[in-house]
Amino acid sequence: MNGPRGRLAALAATLSVGALAISPRAALADVLAPESPASSSADASRTAYIVMLIVIVAVVIGLLGALLRAVRGGSAVEPEHRTRGTRGVQRRVGIGIGVAALVLFVVGVVFTEKARDVEASESGAEPIAIDVTAQQWIWRYEYPEPDVAPDGYATATPYSYYDLIIPVDTPVTLDVTSIDVLHRWWVPALARGVDAVPADSNTVTFTAEEVGTYEGRSTEFSGPAFATMRTAVHVVEPEEYTAFLEERTAEIQAARAAVQAAVDAGTAPGVALR
Amino acid sequence: MSPPLQGSARPEVVSERIPRRGPAWIELATSSEHKAVGRMYVATSLFFAAVALTELVMMRLQLIAPDNTFIRPDVFDRLLSAYGVTALILFALPLAIGLYSHVVPLQIGARGLALPRLHHLSYWLYLFGGVTIYLSFLYRPSEAGTIALTPLSGAAYGAGHGVDAWLIGLGLALLGFICFAVSMVATLRSSRAPGMVWRRVPLFSWSAAVVSYTLLVVCAVMLAAISMLIVDRHFDGVFFIPNEGGSPLLYEHLSSIFLAGAYISVVIAACGSISEILPTFSRQPQFGHAAVGGSLAALAVLAVLAWMQNMLSAPIPVGFLYFAMLMALAAAVPAGLILFNWLATLSGGSIRMRAPMLFALGAVVLTFAGLAAELANSIVPVGWQLAGTATAWADTHLALIGAGVLGGFAGLHYWFPKLSGRLMGESLARASFWAIVTGALLLILPMQIAGLQGQPADVYKFYGDSGLDLPNLIASLGTLLFALGFVLTLINAATSYGRGVEVGPDPWRASTLEWFAPSPPPLHNFDLVPDVRSDEPLNDIREAIRRRGTRWTPPPARIPGREPEPVPASAGEADPRLDQIEADMKADASSPGALETPRTGSDAASPADEGDRPVA
Numbered sequence: 086m087n088g089p090r091g092r093l094a095a096l097a098a099t100l101s102v103g104a105l106a107i108s109p110r111a112a113l114a115d116v117l118a119p120e121s122p123a124s125s126s127a128d129a130s131r132t133a134y135i136v137m138l139i140v141i142v143a144v145v146i147g148l149l150g151a152l153l154r155a156v157r158g159g160s161a162v163e164p165e166h167r168t169r170g171t172r173g174v175q176r177r178v179g180i181g182i183g184v185a186a187l188v189l190f191v192v193g194v195v196f197t198e199k200a201r202d203v204e205a206s207e208s209g210a211e212p213i214a215i216d217v218t219a220q221q222w223i224w225r226y227e228y229p230e231p232d233v234a235p236d237g238y239a240t241a242t243p244y245s246y247y248d249l250i251i252p253v254d255t256p257v258t259l260d261v262t263s264i265d266v267l268h269r270w271w272v273p274a275l276a277r278g279v280d281a282v283p284a285d286s287n288t289v290t291f292t293a294e295e296v297g298t299y300e301g302r303s304t305e306f307s308g309p310a311f312a313t314m315r316t317a318v319h320v321v322e323p324e325e326y327t328a329f330l331e332e333r334t335a336e337i338q339a340a341r342a343a344v345q346a347a348v349d350a351g352t353a354p355g356v357a358l359r
Numbered sequence: 360m361s362p363p364l365q366g367s368a369r370p371e372v373v374s375e376r377i378p379r380r381g382p383a384w385i386e387l388a389t390s391s392e393h394k395a396v397g398r399m400y401v402a403t404s405l406f407f408a409a410v411a412l413t414e415l416v417m418m419r420l421q422l423i424a425p426d427n428t429f430i431r432p433d434v435f436d437r438l439l440s441a442y443g444v445t446a447l448i449l450f451a452l453p454l455a456i457g458l459y460s461h462v463v464p465l466q467i468g469a470r471g472l473a474l475p476r477l478h479h480l481s482y483w484l485y486l487f488g489g490v491t492i493y494l495s496f497l498y499r500p501s502e503a504g505t506i507a508l509t510p511l512s513g514a515a516y517g518a519g520h521g522v523d524a525w526l527i528g529l530g531l532a533l534l535g536f537i538c539f540a541v542s543m544v545a546t547l548r549s550s551r552a553p554g555m556v557w558r559r560v561p562l563f564s565w566s567a568a569v570v571s572y573t574l575l576v577v578c579a580v581m582l583a584a585i586s587m588l589i590v591d592r593h594f595d596g597v598f599f600i601p602n603e604g605g606s607p608l609l610y611e612h613l614s615s616i617f618l619a620g621a622y623i624s625v626v627i628a629a630c631g632s633i634s635e636i637l638p639t640f641s642r643q644p645q646f647g648h649a650a651v652g653g654s655l656a657a658l659a660v661l662a663v664l665a666w667m668q669n670m671l672s673a674p675i676p677v678g679f680l681y682f683a684m685l686m687a688l689a690a691a692v693p694a695g696l697i698l699f700n701w702l703a704t705l706s707g708g709s710i711r712m713r714a715p716m717l718f719a720l721g722a723v724v725l726t727f728a729g730l731a732a733e734l735a736n737s738i739v740p741v742g743w744q745l746a747g748t749a750t751a752w753a754d755t756h757l758a759l760i761g762a763g764v765l766g767g768f769a770g771l772h773y774w775f776p777k778l779s780g781r782l783m784g785e786s787l788a789r790a791s792f793w794a795i796v797t798g799a800l801l802l803i804l805p806m807q808i809a810g811l812q813g814q815p816a817d818v819y820k821f822y823g824d825s826g827l828d829l830p831n832l833i834a835s836l837g838t839l840l841f842a843l844g845f846v847l848t849l850i851n852a853a854t855s856y857g858r859g860v861e862v863g864p865d866p867w868r869a870s871t872l873e874w875f876a877p878s879p880p881p882l883h884n885f886d887l888v889p890d891v892r893s894d895e896p897l898n899d900i901r902e903a904i905r906r907r908g909t910r911w912t913p914p915p916a917r918i919p920g921r922e923p924e925p926v927p928a929s930a931g932e933a934d935p936r937l938d939q940i941e942a943d944m945k946a947d948a949s950s951p952g953a954l955e956t957p958r959t960g961s962d963a964a965s966p967a968d969e970g971d972r973p974v975a
Contacts, residue, residue: 119744119811130740137735145728148698152720155641155705156712175650175696182695186688193684193738197677200740266511267607269672269747273813277743278672282608283510284601287674304747304815306439306504308511309432312818 120274123295123320127275129199136192200277202256202290212256212290215249219261219268219281221307222314223247228330243333249318251293252326258290266308272301272318280305293320391479392882393472397461398778399482401771404453405849407489411445414438416842419802423835425823435819436502440525441492443505447621448532449489451763455628456485456539458770459567461778463543465873465880466564468552468888468896473545477538484535492528501525504817506618507588509599509610514592523592530585533578540571540578547571552872554891558649561871561894565652566631570624573659577620584613608673615666623662625759627655629726629766630697633719636773637701639869640716641708647700648894654693654700661690668737672746680739687737694730698723714788715867718769721796722761729758732807750810752817753803760799760841765792768848775852776866780878781859787851794844801837805830870895 118135122128216227227244251257261270263281271278276291303314321329347353380386387395418438421430430438464472472478495501501521503512512522547568551560560568588610590596597603599610630651638645645651667675667683701723710716732754736742745751768791775783806814809830814821821827865874875897876884892899 117808117811120813127744130744133738133740134735134744137738137741141728141731141735144731145724148727149724151702152705152724155702155708156710156720158707158710175647175700178699179692179696182692183689186691189738190685190688193688193740194681197680197739200743201677266516267508267611271672271744271747273744277740278746280670280673282601282674285606285608285674287672300813302813302815306508306511306747306817308516309436309502309819312432312815312820 120299123274123297123299124202124276124291124293126200126202126277126291127273129196130277133193133196133200136196137189140189202292212258213251214258214260215251217249217259217261217270217279217281219263219270219303220265222303222310224249224270224314224316228333230334241334241338243330243337245333247316249316250326250329251318251320252323253293253296253320255323256290256292258288261287261289267305268303268307268314269305270301270316271304272299272316274299275301275318275320278304293318296320296322391472391475393464393475393478394461394778394880396475396478396482397457397459400453400457400460400485401778402457403482403486403489404450404457405852407445407449407453408845409849410493411442411450412842412845414442414445416838418442419835419838421819422821422831424832425821425825425828427820430819432819433502436504437496437500437521439505439817440501440503440507441496444492444525444529445489447618447625447759447763448529449485449492451625451759451767452536452621452628453485454763454767454771455570455625456481456536458632458767458774459543459563459570459628460539462774462873463564463567464546464550465777465876465884466561466871467547467550467555468872468885468891469546469550470884470888471550472542473549474542478542481535481538481542484538485532488528488530488532488535490528491524491531495521495524495528506614508614509588509591509607510601512588513599517592523589526585526589530582533582533585536574537578537582540574543567543571544575552888552891552896555896558652559891559894559896560652562634562645562648562651562655563631563871566627566634566655569627569655569659570631573620573624573627573663577617577624577663580613580620581617584610584617608675611670611673612666615669616663618669619666620659620663622755622759623659625766626662626726626730626762627659629722629762629769630655630658632766632770632773633701633722635869635871636715636719636769637704639773639867640711640713640719641705642711643704643706643708644870644895645700646703647696651697651700654696657693658690658697661686661693665690665737668733668742669746671737671739671742677739684737684739687734691734694727698727713867714783714785714792715769715773717789717792718765718772721792722765722769725761725765725796725799726758727761729754729756729761733758745810747815747817748810749806749814749816750808753806753810756806757799757803760795760803764795764799764845768792768795771848771852773867774873775855775859776862776878777873777876778879779856779859780861781855781857782862782866783855783859784851787847791844791847791851794840794847796844798837798839798841798844802834802841803837805833805837809834865897870898872896875900 119131122131218225223246225246226249227242230241261279261281263283268281269278275293276289279287279289297320299318301316421427499519499521503517503522510516587598591598597605599605599607634651665683665686668687671680736745736751772783809827814827864877
């Protein structure tokens with residue numbers, strides 16, 4: 086393992102790691118990384134992940150190589166490092182790892198700030214604020230009221246279950262909470278995981294950049310039907326979004342009117358019992 | 360070559376075994392002697408390992424195909440809720456604790472524990488804790504998930520007494536671990552042999568101190584959380600009730616602190632075992648003893664401080680997340696130093712690839728690969744994406760299978776001769792090792808990929824349209840192979856305990872004091888407690904015997920400044936027999952002046968130079 090073969094193996098390892106570093110998308114395609122992103126915050130998360138994947142692969146290959154060398158009787162460590170009782174060696178190794186860790190920390194902070202998509206919320210465009218409420222085992226989305234005249238009822242807030250419809254290229258802020266146990270809203274192509282905690286609000290801001298449908302799941306254990314707790318985000322053109330809101334509002338108002346009519350006529354179940 | 364026994368030894372209580380008072384199992388169960396408690400801990404932890412393994416296999420069989428209906432969702436949740444606590448709290452930690460109980464007093468040259476009854480109590484608390492959790496299977500066990508997060512485990516959603524049994528069982532076990540930690544810390548502080556200063560304490564015993572202090576902190580935290588949750592459930596408390604002033608996040612914080620501490624304790628215990636095994640099987644002194652010791656302590660502190668890396672997606676201000684990320688990254692420094700010193704220890708050594716070494720090297724690779732993967736998850740944007748996915752589950756399992764299973768089994772194979780006086784079967788150990796490693800990788804790598812494709816952890820099924828069929832199939836088959844390898848080691852331990860190859864006190868030619876005592880050691884551990892003059896006391900003893908051997912056949916004239924004569928081959932190469940050591944020591948003790956060993960500064964210590972020291 087010491088001779089040319091060892092060096093060849095080290096070269097091959099370095100080259101493959103280098104290749105991964107140069108063309109992460111091509112090499113890691115869809116298997117070794119989260120879903121291909123459709124928002125800049127998901128993109129930042131994915132890039133951070135790929136950086137860390139390369140670091141891990143390099144560490145594991147290095148560890149395996151060094152162990153193999155040592156076990157085969159070679160030296161995994163430079164000979165001068167093996168002098169006993171040299172504190173300098175420990176200090177140098179420690180400082181080396183510490184510097185690498187600091188670099189990773191800075192990288193982590195940079196990508197965190199990117200993933201938070203702070204610019205989107207600070208820029209002129211007011212993000213669309215959507216309230217997300219989790220319960221066992223569904224998601225309820227409440228949209229801001231559209232510009233239609235309310236018909237006199239207390240609220241005209243449009244809402245939907247399971248499916249979230251948002252406009253493309255518009256910043257969206259989700260205010261996530263829960264009414265029973267812990268859940269987690271996670272649509273990997275668009276945004277980060279967001280814990281839904283009862284009596285607590287957790288917000289996330291992102292801008293979807295491509296029209297399409299993106300699947301999500303809860304990844305926080307929430308009871309027997311936890312595996313069925315899925316959601317889907319439909320990113321549509323802004324006009325479609327407005328049309329959807331109007332349609333939902335009309336449907337909801339029609340349904341309310343029907344119920345009110347049944348109550349007035351005395352045919353609603355609760356009224357009939359009386 | 361050893362001197363004939365002259366005269367009578369100084370009077371002291373020396374006996375090979377005590378008279379039997381009752382059936383052996385009653386003697387064992389009621390003994391507060393550290394070796395008996397250690398053996399009970401090890402045996403019980405291996406029993407719970409088999410239980411956890413059964414649960415893992417059943418859960419993976421449910422997930423072998425999409426939309427499978429092998430197990431009902433609520434039954435799956437019961438298995439899930441029992442599995443986590445069984446694997447980590449009832450198996451991995453107690454296996455380490457059992458080895459600590461048996462080995463540490465021997466290793467530091469103590470006659471016993473400082474607080475034996477407390478230690479004994481700790482075992483029974485642990486056992487009854489485990490039994491309490493499993494007795495709830497008689498009615499309806501907890502379905503509240505791996506660590507019973509509130510509000511799912513609160514009175515509103517976790518009806519019935521399953522959660523209560525889970526909480527009380529876990530609480531009893533943790534109370535036991537606190538008793539263990541107090542006893543271990545007291546023993547390490549008060550019962551070390553003369554000359555065994557902290558810097559010479561073997562790394563395994565040092566890791567026992569680190570683990571004990573860690574457990575003292577984190578078990579207390581979890582006990583507080585358990586108490587509060589029980590108050591919430593039964594006495595109208597509102598600690599964790601949302602909308603009434605309580606906070607579910609508080610429970611998540613407390614349990615994360617505990618999990619981080621328990622997790623790193625298993626890793627540190629494995630590091631302790633590995634730090635004994637690598638030097639022994641490469642015939643090299645441990646490189647950077649002090650650096651590894653300091654790194655183990657730093658690792659414990661930093662890993663616990665990084666508890667929030669498990670809750671990155673919770674509603675916590677981002678500054679705290681940066682703190683967690685910084686602590687996790689800082690922990691890479693001690694972890695890397697430990698690895699560096701192990702590699703330096705191995706370098707240039709003459710490696711003997713026996714079963715303990717094989718398991719230790721496997722543990723090094725899997726544990727540190729898992730730690731590296733966990734480090735990636737603690738980078739905030741990565742953790743935001745991967746929290747709660749099968750990827751995170753697989754990364755945790757990689758580190759814990761490396762440390763808890765391979766590291767624990769490395770220690771088991773290494774100290775089994777000391778526990779039982781017999782070796783574990785070598786070829787069975789090899790077969791078991793390769794099955795465990797292959798099975799574990801087949802389980803973990805596909806799960807890491809499945810998580811990236813969107814599979815959450817802890818789900819009882821996955822959908823057929825999600826493209827996750829193949830990874831889950833491979834993972835389930837890998838689990839079966841893993842279980843096979845695991846069972847092979849359990850069988851190996853069970854059969855070798857009564858029928859293995861009998862060995863002498865020091866089968867591995869190690870350098871620490873536990874191998875100075877017979878295998879298995881007598882009740883009082885050592886006839887004579889040796890003086891410790893370096894961090895390799897048994898090598899010093901061997902050297903002293905070698906020198907004495909050369910002088911006694913025939914007695915040469917000592918010329919000051921001249922090198923001692925070369926050693927006869929028989930004395931230098933062969934393992935020194937225990938009776939030799941003892942005969943030497945007794946002769947020496949009876950007439951300390953008879954051997955005037957010239958001592959220079961670097962000269963080896965004589966274990967028998969104790970003319971005026973009382974022996975406890």
